Amino acid sequence: MxxxxxxxxxxxxxxxxxxxxxxxxxxxxxxxxxxxxxxxxxxxxxxxxxxxxxxxxxxxxxxxxxxxxxxxxxxxxxxxxxxxxxxxxxxxxxxxxxxxxxxxxxxxxxxxxxxxxxxxxxxxxxxxxxxxxxxxxxxxxxxxxxxxxxxxxxxxxxxxxxxxxxxxxxxxxxxxxxxxxxxxxxxxxxxxxxxxxPDAEARAGLMRKLMKQVDSKLSTYEFDQVVQWTEGYSSADLNSLCKEAAMEPIREIPPSKIMELRSPSSVRKVQVGDFQKVLQFIRPSVSKGTIQExxxxxxxxxxxx
Known part of the structure; x- marks a missing residue:
């Protein structure tokens, strides 16, 4: 009351x-x-x-x-x-x-x-x-x-x-x-x-969780490599990186063929090369100078x- x-x-x-x-x-x-x-x-x-x-x-x-x-x-x-x-x-x-x-x-x-x-x-x-x-x-x-x-x-x-x-x-x-x-x-x-x-352990955990949403073909060594390459990336950066890497197999399919795909399994698995490609334009959003501040x-x- x-x-x-x-x-x-x-x-x-x-x-x-x-x-x-x-x-x-x-x-x-x-x-x-x-x-x-x-x-x-x-x-x-x-x-x-x-x-x-x-x-x-x-x-x-x-x-x-x-x-x-x-x-x-x-x-x-x-x-x-x-x-x-x-x-x-x-x-x-x-x-x-x-x-x-x-x-x-x-x-x-x-x-x-x-x-x-x-x-x-x-x-x-x-x-x-x-x-x-x-x-x-x-x-x-x-x-x-x-x-x-x-x-x-x-x-x-x-x-x-x-x-x-x-x-x-x-x-x-x-x-x-x-x-x-x-x-x-x-x-x-x-x-x-x-x-x-995020440190290496946190980056690995976040990327594993994200990559469970798509079929991927990364060996343990390749996955560890990607984790090392992403030192200095924020959690938001890693999310963008995985999202772009997951899109690479889709981008290889000609537009005329996309509507003909019978199921998601027809799309090739995400590979380490996809990460190497997107790492060229998905860069850390926080500079070293800012981190020092x-x-x-x-x-x-x-x-x-």
């Missing part, structure tokens, strides 16, 4: 926007869906999942953090990790892009932010995931407009209020540009976890992993 009364006091238009476009009712992503990142998963287990599932054990000095920052190069699973956490915790998952919040709801952003945190408290345990948080929490300067400043202030106020009652809300923010974040935001996002490029920031301001 109290919950319905609280919802009734909210701006119904704002509440409807959140319930329809921001609330993710079924993330459905599990740990096993994410290859590699063992240390990251362990850090998230200790800081999020255990405290959510056994809150009585995590009090006092063991109290869980209110805000977590996931940072690193794009295309390496920050959003998937947040969804997996929500699934493992059996929590309500609110997902929003900060850039969309700033642009689409300009003028009403503050009210939307306040309503979001209120609904998260009502639906707790909840996780609020804010992607591209750098577009909302950039370093303050004299040139930023008043609406952006008010939104930033409202977010910081709401984040300060998390954990002040019996509600269980966790804020997970993700960014590809951690060095652009305001210091006030960093002070509140106390746990910072670096999500780097992340490493430098990680050493000075980052956290584990």
């Amino acid at each position: 109290e919950r319905k009364a609280t919802i009734a006091k909210l701006d119904q238009k704002m509440a409807q926007v959140i319930m329809e476009t921001i609330l993710d009712r079924g993330p459905g992503v599990k740990w096993d869906d994410i290859e590699g990142l063992k240390d990251v998963k362990q850090a998230l287990m200790e800081n999020i999942i255990y405290p959510q599932l056994r809150p009585e054990l995590f009090t006092g000095l063991r109290s869980p953090t209110k805000g977590i920052l996931l940072y690193g190069p794009p295309g390496n699973g920050k959003t998937l990790l947040a969804k997996a956490v929500a699934t493992e915790c059996r929590s309500t998952f609110f997902s929003i892009s900060a850039s969309a919040l700033v642009s689409k709801y300009m003028g009403e952003s503050e009210k939307l932010m306040k309503t979001l945190f209120t609904l998260a408290a009502i639906q707790s345990p909840s996780i609020i995931f804010i992607d591209e948080v750098d577009s909302m929490l950039t370093k303050r300067n004299a040139e930023e407009n008043e609406a952006t400043r008010r939104l930033k202030t409202e977010f910081l106020i709401q984040l300060d209020g998390v954990g002040s009652s019996n509600t269980r809300i966790l804020v997970i923010a993700a960014t590809n540009r951690p060095y652009d974040l305001d210091e006030a935001a960093l002070r509140r996002l106390t746990k910072r976890i670096y999500i780097g490029l 992340y490493h430098n920031w990680h050493k000075s301001c980052g956290g584990p992993v």
Whole structure:
């Protein structure tokens, strides 16, 4: 009854926007869906999942953090990790892009932010995931407009209020540009976890999972070669690479013959040569210079992993 009364006091238009476009009712992503990142998963287990599932054990000095920052190069699973956490915790998952919040709801952003945190408290345990948080929490300067400043202030106020009652809300923010974040935001996002490029084991696991979707003819040696060739590739890059390699056998078939194929088994299997060909134009999307920037920031301001 109290919950319905609280919802009734909210701006119904704002509440409807959140319930329809921001609330993710079924993330459905599990740990096993994410290859590699063992240390990251362990850090998230200790800081999020255990405290959510056994809150009585995590009090006092063991109290869980209110805000977590996931940072690193794009295309390496920050959003998937947040969804997996929500699934493992059996929590309500609110997902929003900060850039969309700033642009689409300009003028009403503050009210939307306040309503979001209120609904998260009502639906707790909840996780609020804010992607591209750098577009909302950039370093303050004299040139930023008043609406952006008010939104930033409202977010910081709401984040300060998390954990002040019996509600269980966790804020997970993700960014590809951690060095652009305001210091006030960093002070509140106390746990910072670096999500780097996949290592050889993670690349192999991801590529095996992707290549199960098509018939392939790669020996163990050839597969290991492809894994070595893709050092420096992000998870998104690997997905594009496997997709293009899988298309190579199709491209060899004359257009006039494609409609005559009786079954998918008529298409030849994917071979190592297909990967060699597509590797010529599917290149790493993250430069070595950018990776060095992340490493430098990680050493000075980052956290584990």
